[in-house]
């Protein structure tokens with residue numbers, strides 16, 4: 215049977231981030247993609263021009279439409295902009311017997327805030343304990359744990375805190391915002407792995423976090439182990455950045471054709 219993955223996230227009409235990036239990633243990795251919209255965002259490579267949130271009750275209705283009818287082998291969430299929506303997502307995800315990937319989206323690459331300031335407590339209380347894996351970048355991890363992160367050791371401590379204190383099953387701290395090689399740290403409560411790739415000299419990184427977490431979700435839906443899922447997804451996102459598109463007037467989008475092209479599939 216085909217593996218089926220669900221994304222619960224906001225939109226990007228310019229096609230680089232959010233649900234659009236997630237569905238492209240699912241498709242390229244051979245997974246049947248499904249999507250629930252939290253917020254319709256007017257955005258492009260230069261920034262966010264406007265947002266229009268779904269009522270939380272309609273978010274619930276969308277997830278029910280999927281889970282009452284379709285198999286769900288893995289689920290991810292991206293932008294969940296309000297406390298009410300976080301509660302609705304938690305209530306629904308509790309009924310889904312499948313790996314749950316949280317990409318704790320807080321700001322767009324452009325610096326625009328994508329969630330309510332008060333949402334952090336709800337995240338910690340209801341969502342993080344449900345996570346099979348959570349994938350914060352460094353600024354997101356700093357907000358979650360409340361201390362600043364400078365070194366790889368700090369990244370390890372953040373991952374450990376998110377697992378042992380906040381209750382996620384695993385945490386992947388992404389180092390895209392550091393200097394030097396693109397280094398991410400994964401901890402699953404007992405084992406560590408550091409994933410590295412060469413830093414690609416490009417400004418076209420719109421949607422990298424969405425792409426990475428969607429690839430992890432796709433791999434988990436196919437039954438890969440957590441560590442293999444991150445390994446494959448790191449290769450996927452690195453290829454997508456290496457061949458990213460200089461489209462638009464700002465930070466261009468990742469290239470979802472790159473992974474298969476580099477493997478001549």
Ligand SMILES: Nc1ncnc2c1ncn2[C@@H]1O[C@H](COP(=O)(O)OP(=O)(O)O)[C@@H](O)[C@H]1O
Nearest residue numbers: 351388389390391396397412413414422423426
């Ligand atoms: N210029 C780059 N070259 C190679 N890899 C990168 C680059 N920028 C980010 N990455 C990688 O892309 C992934 C997404 O990371 P990051 O940019 O930190 O997330 P986000 O998009 O959530 O801010 C990580 O694996 C990170 O190491």
Ligand SMILES: Cc1ncc(COP(=O)(O)O)c(N)n1
Nearest residue numbers: 224231232322421422423424
């Ligand atoms: C709807 C939505 N979700 C997430 C992001 C963050 O994207 P990135 O992967 O570049 O951090 C975004 N810009 N828009």
